[in-house]
Amino acid sequence: MEETHLRYKPASVYLPAFCSNLKESLQGHILIVRPSALGDLIVSLPALEAIRNYFSGAHIEIMGYPAFLEIVKERFYADTVSRFDHADIATLFTKNAQLSEHLMKRFGCMDMIIPFVFDKEQVLTKNLESIGARAIVHYDPFPPSGESIHITDYFIKFLDVLGIPDSGKIPKIFLHEKDILFGNDFIRNKIDDSNKKLIAIHPGSGSRQKCWPLERFAELILWMRKEMNVQILVVSGPADCEIVEKLRVKVKDFIRVDQLPLPNLAAIIKQCNVFIGNDSGITHLAAAVGVHTIAIFGSTDPNVWGPRGEWVKILHKKSDCSPCFPDTRRNCFLQTCLEAVTVEDVMCEVKYFL
Structure with missing residues (x-):
């Protein structure tokens, strides 16, 4: 697949084109960045469920806050989890940042990065582009001001960007035995x-x-x-x-x-x-x-x-x-x-x- 970068603004109706064999092409490493509190993580689970089901062969990593990520770690949604609250991650939100070799290696190997983070000036997106991730799909975690929509439905709208069908609208937690x-x-x-x-x-x-x-x-x-x-x-x-x-x-x-x-x-x-x-x-x-x-x-x-x-x-x-x-x-x-x-x-x- 040719290198593709996407920027999606929820307030716009722009839906960029993506490669036609997306499902087959992206079965490598997908990183979802979701730094949030417990409730905010749970309301996004239906969208994460759809991503998991669609890219069933991919290795999915979710980055956020460890205490909350325990409900998704090796419990259907994520194969692995990682910490968002590391000092070097903060440099990704700095304009014209000098990114460390660790970050270059860490994010450059990703087939797709999905940051559910506030990035109004697209600083994070541009830094991730400079690292060389194959695809970046940004989605603001909060609906535009004045848009009356349930937050779960708002996250489900994200699936339209990738042409992924939803898997339901009720968050589910899968427990181990x-x-x-x-x-x-x-x-x-x-x-x-x-x-x-x-x-x-x-x-x-x-x-x-x-x-x-x-x-x-x-x-x-x-x-x-x-x-x-x-x-x-x-x-x-x-x-x-x-x-x-x-x-x-x-x-x-x-x-x-x-x-x-x-x-x-x-x-x-x-x-x-x-x-x-x-x-x-x-x-x-x-x-x-x-x-x-x-x-x-x-x-x-x-x-x-x-x-x-x-x-x-x-x-x-x-x-x-x-x-x-x-x-x-x-x-x-x-x-x-x-x-x-x-x-x-x-x-x-x-x-x-x-």
């Missing part, structure tokens, strides 16, 4: 009464402004214990220690699922009957493993950022000021949008799923 065994063992060792339903709750989020009031989580847990005879598992991520400790003061006993590797956490959540969480990456994780998921949204638009799944219910009561911009959200203390979702609203959905 060892992951599933870990989840089974965790539940068996922690739960005394196997007849009880399991409810997983994640009261935190990457942003405190996305968190449903802690008092309502406490009231919900106390009600479920009394009326539904369930066992509560509370998920705690790296940023959730304080909020989980405050919850423990209010409701005392629950099983804490604390800062596990994501495949292990996914396997535990998969064992649960219902998951309840805020607008967070963990909520997207629950939806992607196929659990009945109740997602509480406030300041962000669930039509764009909501988790997808066969058993997902999003609770969102739009207020005059939502959805809002991040700067507005950071300075909001009223949280009218989240306050509008009542404990009774969540109770109703729990009753329905159980």
